[in-house]
Amino acid sequence: MTPRQRRIALVVGILAGVSVAGLLALSAFRDNVMFFFDPSQVAAGEAPIDKRFRLGGMVRPGTVEREAGSLDMSFVVTDFQRDVKVVYTGVVPDLFRENQGVVAHGHLGNDGIFVADEILAKHDENYMPPEVAEAIKSKHGGVMPVDPDPRKAKPET
Amino acid sequence: MIVELGHFALVLALLAALSQSFFGLVGPAKGQASWMAAVRPAVYAQFALTSVALAALVYAFVQNDFSVLYVASNSNSALPLLYRVSAVWGAHEGSLLLWSWILVGWALAVALLSRSLPVEFAARVLGVMGLISVGFLLFTLATSNPFERLWPAPPDGRDLNPLLQDPALAAHPPMLYAGYVGFAVAFAFACAAMIEGKLDQQWARWMRPWTTVAWAFLTVGIGLGSWWAYYELGWGGYWFWDPVENASFMPWLIGTALIHSLAVTEKRGLFKSWTLLLAILAFSLSLLGTFLVRSGVLVSVHSFAADPTRGLFILAFLVVVIGGALTLYAWRAPVLKSNAGFEFTSRESFLLFNNILLVVATAAVFAGTMAPLIADSLGLGTLSVGRQYFDPVFLLPTLPLIALAAVGSHSLWKKGRLRERRTGILVALGAAALLTAVLVLAVWEGAKVLTPIGFLVGGWLLFSALVDPIDRWRRRLSMTPAILGMTIAHASLGFFVISVTAVESYTRERDIALAVGESGTVGEFKYELRSLEFVEGPNYDALRGEIAVSESGVPISLLHPEKRNYWVQRQQMTEAGIDMQWSRDVFAALGEDLGAGRWSVRAQVRPLINYVWLAALLMAIGGIVAALDRRYRRRGEAT
Numbered sequence: 001m002t003p004r005q006r007r008i009a010l011v012v013g014i015l016a017g018v019s020v021a022g023l024l025a026l027s028a029f030r031d032n033v034m035f036f037f038d039p040s041q042v043a044a045g046e047a048p049i050d051k052r053f054r055l056g057g058m059v060r061p062g063t064v065e066r067e068a069g070s071l072d073m074s075f076v077v078t079d080f081q082r083d084v085k086v087v088y089t090g091v092v093p094d095l096f097r098e099n100q101g102v103v104a105h106g107h108l109g110n111d112g113i114f115v116a117d118e119i120l121a122k123h124d125e126n127y128m129p130p131e132v133a134e135a136i137k138s139k140h141g142g143v144m145p146v147d148p149d150p151r152k153a154k155p156e157t
Numbered sequence: 158m159i160v161e162l163g164h165f166a167l168v169l170a171l172l173a174a175l176s177q178s179f180f181g182l183v184g185p186a187k188g189q190a191s192w193m194a195a196v197r198p199a200v201y202a203q204f205a206l207t208s209v210a211l212a213a214l215v216y217a218f219v220q221n222d223f224s225v226l227y228v229a230s231n232s233n234s235a236l237p238l239l240y241r242v243s244a245v246w247g248a249h250e251g252s253l254l255l256w257s258w259i260l261v262g263w264a265l266a267v268a269l270l271s272r273s274l275p276v277e278f279a280a281r282v283l284g285v286m287g288l289i290s291v292g293f294l295l296f297t298l299a300t301s302n303p304f305e306r307l308w309p310a311p312p313d314g315r316d317l318n319p320l321l322q323d324p325a326l327a328a329h330p331p332m333l334y335a336g337y338v339g340f341a342v343a344f345a346f347a348c349a350a351m352i353e354g355k356l357d358q359q360w361a362r363w364m365r366p367w368t369t370v371a372w373a374f375l376t377v378g379i380g381l382g383s384w385w386a387y388y389e390l391g392w393g394g395y396w397f398w399d400p401v402e403n404a405s406f407m408p409w410l411i412g413t414a415l416i417h418s419l420a421v422t423e424k425r426g427l428f429k430s431w432t433l434l435l436a437i438l439a440f441s442l443s444l445l446g447t448f449l450v451r452s453g454v455l456v457s458v459h460s461f462a463a464d465p466t467r468g469l470f471i472l473a474f475l476v477v478v479i480g481g482a483l484t485l486y487a488w489r490a491p492v493l494k495s496n497a498g499f500e501f502t503s504r505e506s507f508l509l510f511n512n513i514l515l516v517v518a519t520a521a522v523f524a525g526t527m528a529p530l531i532a533d534s535l536g537l538g539t540l541s542v543g544r545q546y547f548d549p550v551f552l553l554p555t556l557p558l559i560a561l562a563a564v565g566s567h568s569l570w571k572k573g574r575l576r577e578r579r580t581g582i583l584v585a586l587g588a589a590a591l592l593t594a595v596l597v598l599a600v601w602e603g604a605k606v607l608t609p610i611g612f613l614v615g616g617w618l619l620f621s622a623l624v625d626p627i628d629r630w631r632r633r634l635s636m637t638p639a640i641l642g643m644t645i646a647h648a649s650l651g652f653f654v655i656s657v658t659a660v661e662s663y664t665r666e667r668d669i670a671l672a673v674g675e676s677g678t679v680g681e682f683k684y685e686l687r688s689l690e691f692v693e694g695p696n697y698d699a700l701r702g703e704i705a706v707s708e709s710g711v712p713i714s715l716l717h718p719e720k721r722n723y724w725v726q727r728q729q730m731t732e733a734g735i736d737m738q739w740s741r742d743v744f745a746a747l748g749e750d751l752g753a754g755r756w757s758v759r760a761q762v763r764p765l766i767n768y769v770w771l772a773a774l775l776m777a778i779g780g781i782v783a784a785l786d787r788r789y790r791r792r793g794e795a796t
Contacts, residue, residue: 006501010506017513018517021553021554024549025553028546028549029524029525029528029542029546029550032543034541034543035538036538036540054539054541066751068752068753069670069751069753069754070670071751071757090668090757091668091748091749091759092749094730094731095729
């Protein structure tokens, strides 16, 4: 091969490699991205049945139940319009509590109960995940039922 | 009074930065020697003034001056002294001040160590750094003044977020910023070269140590953050593809590419415009990282308060810096052509592939980090991208990269004669195969698909990096710091891959419910809750458990996890109980009261996890050693 041919081969090889990587990334992306839904959307049947997604809203007061001494628990996530029951087994984060914002990862069973494998509640008692705040705000005519104090919110590094 | 002095000093620092950039950029253009001579004094003045400002803020924290809004929001009289100092950069305003101070610190170092550089060039480098300083000082003064007063002053402060009350996190931001901002030096060198339209091998030799040291700081900064997330957040892992982690990781990846591309530019005068582009990209990604974290657009542990004006300012600054630099690049880069060829298996082409793979990896991380933001702003729904995406797309380019490094570090410049080094490479591969077999079959049982691959490429790189030093030692040849540094960095990267593989393959974890006296099993480990008692700390009280862990009946650890209640913020915190053993971490964290006397306990045993951070630290040390090479300190004669 002449140096020129070799250079062309190199460029073609690199382009081919990069496009293969791009295609693989794209398919990994399509298969593994999780969408966010609020209880109203779930009630309207917009959420997928067979695929994992993120469910977000407030923990409805008085709905957190657990059998004493067991890791199995359930609670109701609400956006003050519709409710979705969530079941979960394991340790919940420190800031999980009633009337606070929560995001659950998992899938929806045929019975309409959300089976969570991960519960997120962020690290500030007044913090609400922005997507939850947005979902709730849009249902309350722009008024937040619980006001997260912006001066209080913190840690950044 | 002191606080106002700090504020005033910061305003004066802005003036010093303005004159630094004016004299530094206009002086050489006009050929005014006296103007260029004014650049260094401007740097000294700016450093002194920002130091006064930072000291004033530290003073306000130490003195518990709650009439300062920033102190009142982030400190408390019960806070221990160390954390009162680190609270200075515990939130937005103060960390920006720290950013500016570190930037001026780098400028000071350049001013002091650039006496051997041509006067015009040094002036331009400092001029560009002055411009960046102007941007950040303006930002601090206009949108995030840490010296703002609060009237009437509250009797006590709101306290520092308990999560940030930790020694590793006290050191994490300064280290990370030193890395971020260090790339500003590389950026300034690139801009100065483009303005001059001259880029030679000498230029690359000047720039290399600065870039490598910045990279080393960034490595330590990311490592500390990852370590903190492990033991303090109780997440129990080393990396989560959290958007803010990614924001610091992208400049690291590009910085790594830059270090390698600079090697080619220095030794062979090749890849010139590519090196410039990487230098621009590394700093742009550092700024983007700052933007992502500060503007609150990301859903993350790190970003809580969303302030649109701040986001807008950084975005505008980002556009000016990146847009300006890229315009300069489009205009000037064609002037800086390189004319030389190289053979296919020469070191140049290995480093070319290194760069391509690193850029592809960065692009994959970038796509995953930005996709939620883009989808959200286009109204395509709220989505999140997790490790199911990041793990495969990141490993795809990086696993070949590691194998390539194992071979490529033996290749020669220009010539494609790998054959002479074949024995060394193959011996290293054989040793790696042996290590893999021992680890998979004898030490730990069982394996996932990627387990042997990870051990093999990691081991290959580790042993392959040692071939050359052993050979030199046997032949009683000397080792330059450059070669020693490279050896340390590559060997630790191999070690890092081995440790990560072990953690990913052999971690045992389970959530269990335990009452005092009960025990539960996690794989071959048994966790027994011995007692629960109340204890009191300086600014919190806690429930403290004692958990005895045994492996196949043999007691191995006694853990003391805590559930803390911080008084001021009334925030509950998990303090994990971790027993660091030489080959593994035995970990337990208390969950919550389950009723019936039982508590949920997160139990984990992770092999080799501490070596993940140790390897990162060693990698950084390798960088520092390489940057100390004598050839960088020789007075710059033109080549």
